[in-house]
Amino acid sequence: MNHAMFYCFRNAFLILYRKERRPVLVLAVTMLLSIPIMPLEFILVQSFIDQIGAWTASDSMGSILMAVVWIGVLMFVNNIVLGVPVPLAMTRLNEVGTLEEQRMIVEKTSKLPLLSIESATVKDLRERAVQVSIYEVYHTGLQILQLSLQLSLLMLLILQFGQWIPVVTVVAVAILLSYVSGKSAASLEHLQRAQASRRRMIRYYADLMTERSSAKEVRMFGLGSLFMNRWNALYQKQSKDRIRVVRASEIRKFGPELLLAVIAGLLIALVILLPGSKQMTSGDFALLYLALTTVLSQLPELINQVTTMKRHAMKWQDFRAYLDLEEDPCIRENDIHVEKGACNLQLCVQDIWFRYPDSEVDSIQGISFTVPPGCRVALVGENGSGKSTLVKLILGLYPPNAGEITWLNTREGSKEHVTGSASISAVFQDFTRLHLTVRENVGLGNVGVMAHDVMLLDSLETAGSKFTNLEMQLGVPFGGIDPSGGEWQKIATARAILRDASFIVFDEPTAALDPQAEKAAFEQFIQLTEGRSALLITHRLGAAKLADVILVMQEGRIVEQGTHDELMLLNGEYRRMFDVQASWYV
Structure with missing residues (x-):
């Protein structure tokens, strides 16, 4: 991993570790402990095949059965002991990570100056920032580490037989494919960034067609078809741009991937012709074949994970850029009352x-x-x-x-x-209509007295409101009533009055x-x-x-x-x- 990818992996680990240590450690330990299991299985298979080849009717079956038992033990450890905790830890970390990234963005937004919140540039940045996944960053980083170490062990096994030509060839092709895949990932992520504003507009048209606040005029003026057509046009434009970039990326990767496939076939076919092959046993051939085919099959997966991590790193830059925006210095506790x-x-x-x-x-x-x-x-x-x-x-x-x-x-x-x-208190023309109870609508003007019914009712009466049931739910979206505009304004005035x-x-x-x-x-x-x-x-x-x-x-x-x-x-x-x-x- 390069510096940017390591940076986002480390920070994702620290965020998750601070929130909930157990699943973080469980996932890391189980994935790392599984690394040597596959090479050990191959070595046992090598021993098993050699023992079968040398076995005669007069020989004992004990050593052969012991090799089978050890293979079974390794499979049990890998699939049960290490395999079962992994999905549980992944599920929990996904929940924790999703909650934490949303909390961080919402909390940051609440501290930004009003000018920043109103800025289209900041809105686009937030649209890009919410694309990050703390869990995916951490999990992808662990997968890269696991695959890298596992492939390194397998290539060491291949080198033990003096087969350095397959190792050098595979590494060279992998570097080329990694470079090309990285360019493709950057192209896709740049497109994702460029489409942030259009994605916001797509959601806006969807809201116009579905929200209660706009439903009357949409129906009155017959705007449903117009908005639907605009929504569809924007969506199709997004799709075409993405298809264009993906097509170009896949064409760019076609050559290196074809080269890897051809080389993989040639290397497997030429194993018996490589130097030192005549001195190898059947078990050695089996071990070499298993190790080489596994390297060739897992190498594209490693490259894919590295490419994914590069995109995560670019998303993380937007995430951090949003969290690093300058906050409003006025949002703090009062120094003088x-x-x-x-x-x-x-x-x-x-x-x-x-x-x-x-x-x-x-x-x-x-x-x-x-x-x-x-x-x-x-x-x-x-x-x-x-x-x-x-x-x-x-x-x-x-x-x-x-x-x-x-x-x-x-x-x-x-x-x-x-x-x-x-x-200081204020009643704005575009006051907030809180879909909460009457008590909360008024009490949020001075949270410390929200439980004081007499003060809340006095504020409502002073504001000219007719509401006396403090537990009444307001707002149709949550099953409450919808007061008139004038009554909403009186409630907002009562909220301001309560501040005294x-x-x-x-x-x-x-x-x-x-x-x-x-x-x-x-x-x-x-x-x-x-x-x-x-x-x-x-x-x-x-x-x-x-x-x-x-x-x-x-x-x-x-x-x-x-x-x-x-x-x-x-x-x-x-x-x-x-x-x-x-x-x-x-």
């Missing part, structure tokens, strides 16, 4: 800039503002003005390219930097509500943010009037700032948007 309900959290945004990867323009351009303790701020602007991006920056979901966002805990005239998000944070972000909190519920939601906003700092992102400028300060965004900048009355007097962007919305009600 602000007293619950205290109105002492201040947000300072200083000249921040942000540009999405692969974009040519800045989405956020030199924004600065301060939200003092207990202040309600409304953020308004047309679609595409940068509101959602700014909120993600404020919450630490995106890192700014320049500038600084600081959370300060102001106590008795002093200021302390606050890290983590224990004192000093700073609350409301991202379009009335997007899924009817006019009456919308009015109640804004009244709730006033109630919930009493004595707290809050940021309200909204398209409804009537709601913005509730804020102490309004920030108006346009093309990534804050172009206006002030109260509702002050901004109306400016006759600027805010006045224009307000008049446009007001015209719908006149």
